[in-house]
Amino acid sequence: xxxxxxxxxTGPLHIGGVRTALYNxxxxxKHGGTFILRIEDTDQTRYVPxxxxxxxxxxxxxxxxxxxxxxxxxxxxxYRQSExxxxxxxxxxxxxxxxxAYFAFDSEDELQALQERAMATNQTRLIRTEGKNSLTLxxxxxxxxxxSGENVVIRFLAPSDETIIIEDLIKGTVRFDSNxxxxxxxxxxxxxPTYHMANIVDDHxxxxxxxxxxxxxxxxxxxxxxxxxxxxxxxxxxxxxxxILKPSPNAFLNKRNIEHFGEKFSQEFAKKxxxxxxxxxxxxxxxxxxxxxxxxxxxxxxxxKDSNLQKxxxxxxxxxxxxxxxxxxxARLGFPVFxxxxxxxxxxxxxxxxxxxxxxxxxxxxxxxxxxWNPGTEQELFSQDELVEAFSLERIGKSGARxxxxxxxxxxxxxxxxxDNREIAKRLLPLxxxxxxxxxxxxxxDFAGLMKERVTFFPEFLESAAYFFEPVNAYDEVTIQKRxxxxxxxxxxxxxxxxxxxxxxxxxxxxxxxxxxxxTNELSFGAIFPMLRIALxxxxxxxxxxxxxxxxxxxxxxxxxKKAYATFDAIKNEVIS
RNA sequence: GGCCCCUUCGUCUAUCGGCUAGGACGCCAGGUUUUCAUCCUGGAAAGAGGGGUUCGAUUCCCCUAGGGGCUGCCA
Numbered sequence: 001x002x003x004x005x006x007x008x009x010t011g012p013l014h015i016g017g018v019r020t021a022l023y024n025x026x027x028x029x030k031h032g033g034t035f036i037l038r039i040e041d042t043d044q045t046r047y048v049p050x051x052x053x054x055x056x057x058x059x060x061x062x063x064x065x066x067x068x069x070x071x072x073x074x075x076x077x078x079y080r081q082s083e084x085x086x087x088x089x090x091x092x093x094x095x096x097x098x099x100x101a102y103f104a105f106d107s108e109d110e111l112q113a114l115q116e117r118a119m120a121t122n123q124t125r126l127i128r129t130e131g132k133n134s135l136t137l138x139x140x141x142x143x144x145x146x147x148s149g150e151n152v153v154i155r156f157l158a159p160s161d162e163t164i165i166i167e168d169l170i171k172g173t174v175r176f177d178s179n180x181x182x183x184x185x186x187x188x189x190x191x192x193p194t195y196h197m198a199n200i201v202d203d204h205x206x207x208x209x210x211x212x213x214x215x216x217x218x219x220x221x222x223x224x225x226x227x228x229x230x231x232x233x234x235x236x237x238x239x240x241x242x243x244i245l246k247p248s249p250n251a252f253l254n255k256r257n258i259e260h261f262g263e264k265f266s267q268e269f270a271k272k273x274x275x276x277x278x279x280x281x282x283x284x285x286x287x288x289x290x291x292x293x294x295x296x297x298x299x300x301x302x303x304x305k306d307s308n309l310q311k312x313x314x315x316x317x318x319x320x321x322x323x324x325x326x327x328x329x330x331a332r333l334g335f336p337v338f339x340x341x342x343x344x345x346x347x348x349x350x351x352x353x354x355x356x357x358x359x360x361x362x363x364x365x366x367x368x369x370x371x372x373w374n375p376g377t378e379q380e381l382f383s384q385d386e387l388v389e390a391f392s393l394e395r396i397g398k399s400g401a402r403x404x405x406x407x408x409x410x411x412x413x414x415x416x417x418x419x420d421n422r423e424i425a426k427r428l429l430p431l432x433x434x435x436x437x438x439x440x441x442x443x444x445x446d447f448a449g450l451m452k453e454r455v456t457f458f459p460e461f462l463e464s465a466a467y468f469f470e471p472v473n474a475y476d477e478v479t480i481q482k483r484x485x486x487x488x489x490x491x492x493x494x495x496x497x498x499x500x501x502x503x504x505x506x507x508x509x510x511x512x513x514x515x516x517x518x519x520t521n522e523l524s525f526g527a528i529f530p531m532l533r534i535a536l537x538x539x540x541x542x543x544x545x546x547x548x549x550x551x552x553x554x555x556x557x558x559x560x561x562k563k564a565y566a567t568f569d570a571i572k573n574e575v576i577s
Numbered sequence: 578g579g580c581c582c583c584u585u586c587g588u589c590u591a592u593c594g595g596c597u598a599g600g601a602c603g604c605c606a607g608g609u610u611u612u613c614a615u616c617c618u619g620g621a622a623a624g625a626g627g628g629g630u631u632c633g634a635u636u637c638c639c640c641u642a643g644g645g646g647c648u649g650c651c652a
Contacts, residue, residue, distance in 0.1 A: 108650085111650085122578065124579085182648075214646090220648095242582090298643090322645085324646080370590085372589090374590055404587095404588050451614095543614085
């Protein structure tokens with residue numbers, strides 16, 4: 001079994017691509033097959049420097065590295081299509097010779113006119129019958145045009161009156177009427193193949209047995225199947241994955257934020273619109289539509305009585321709110337749609353990454369795996385090995401799955417909570433150093449034990465518990481004003497005193513000391529605990545008070561208590577005066 | 578416009594003709610707890626509509642509607 005992931009280096013690899021790579025990887029791994037990376041860079045105009053490196057780095061971070069690919073090696077290389085350029089032309093010409101393809105010489109303008117007319121009149125063969133090509137021109141003319149080196153492409157000659165049947169491993173039997181197929185370009189004027197040609201040749205030569213790819217390829221699979229047949233090659237098995245869709249609008253739209261989104265969308269609309277637009281009017285209309293967020297798709301339906309502006313706005317909102325998950329959605333909705341940060345050129349082209357957000361790679365993959373697949377059991381958390389074992393194509397669903405970032409958060413939280421404390425400590429070390437803090441691995445291990453149930457993403461360890469690494473710089477004044485009583489000051493001093501006398505400053509000792517003091521003096525926990533907590537951390541939120549104190553250490557605790565009580569009085573006095 | 582795919586709670590989904598329609602995220606309520614979080618218990622929440630087939634349809638078929646994709650010398 002040989003499977004390939006074949007992205008195009010036109011930008012960062014997005015999350016849908018990662019899922020496709022994952023499914024390919026899982027299936028290969030499960031059946032002892034080979035997982036191959038192939039770079040589909042046949043469009044020189046869309047090549048983006050750094051994109052290929054990004055793809056490889058992303059796969060590496062995810063832990064789903066191919067065993068054949070560019071920079072990796074393998075017997076079926078090279079693995080960049082630009083480096084296999086020579087291989088494609090001969091097959092395109094072979095198809096011409098065997099009558100399954102033809103030369104075409106149409107100019108860009110002619111072609112566009114033909115395509116528009118074809119669409120308007122539902123004809124699929126206009127380019128063939130009315131264009132300039134080796135079917136309509138004389139042999140001399142064709143020879144002359146080919147010799148002159150003018151704009152020549154090779155087009156597929158779609159057959160008539162055939163039914164093409166694809167047995168898709170996910171979608172089942174899919175039928176196409178060959179009369180609805182148009183004559184796709186196979187070999188471009190620059191000598192490069194199109195995706196269709198390159199993909200067939202490479203999959204054949206690389207002995208790919210299973211093509212697992214996004215559903216957007218399903219319509220062109222009829223063409224691919226025909227190409228295999230006409231070239232006399234056995235075709236691989238196909239499996240077309242359901243798409244990952246944008247989050248449901250009513251998952252993030254609510255009464256409070258429609259103004260915000262109205263403003264955001266109207267700015268985007270203005271940027272896209274040509275000519276002047278009445279910004280205020282656009283924004284108001286958008287908000288009006290958005291207000292009906294519970295049945296937006298009905299609201300956004302175009303009506304005859306709508307003005308052109310209304311229609312434009314509705315179309316814009318429909319594109320922005322429905323359909324395939326796109327790179328823009330991340331910035332719009334505040335979550336990453338790429339595995340790694342992509343810096344690009346300027347802010348418009350920069351995108352956040354799951355890695356930088358603090359995701360564990362396998363948590364992200366576990367989350368992505370469930371977007372379109374499920375094991376049929378109630379298990380949701382899978383180790384890498386378990387997922388390889390459980391995965392199968394049969395359990396991939398047919399319908400598109402909406403991206404739900406909240407669920408993604410939950411997956412990561414589960415991973416963090418289950419992670420070994422020392423493992424967390426090791427991962428925290430570089431983050432700690434980057435912040436300029438000093439902490440040992442042992443300290444961080446205990447710290448992880450205290451904090452991991454309170455954290456969703458790694459950076460939060462340091463953000464929500466910075467007080468373990470630096471002095472408390474702000475106290476929760478509201479709570480102090482409410483709960484702190486100056487007359488309890490002697491008690492706090494006495495607690496400090498008792499703590500200072502502890503020989504072993506551990507969680508149990510600290511707990512029994514403080515609790516013992518409260519009980520013997522008939523105080524309430526509520527009068528003491530919150531104040532101690534604020535004294536040590538500045539906030540009422542946080543891990544177990546005694547564990548926190550133990551980790552901080554006796555000296556630090558006594559210092560913090562001393563400093564805090566002085567400040568508490570000042571805060572309390574401020575309020576009174 | 579044409580072609581193709583899809584349709585169970587807000588979201589991800591289970592169900593392969595017998596269903597009081599199950600689970601998870603999120604939400605709400607309660608409990609445990611020194612706070613927060615975790616954890617536990619409970620709750621609201623779904624089979625797009627219409628026809629068939631069948632003793633029986635969420636499950637099979639058809640139509641309609643809705644959603645999605647493709648329709649590029651992009652992949």
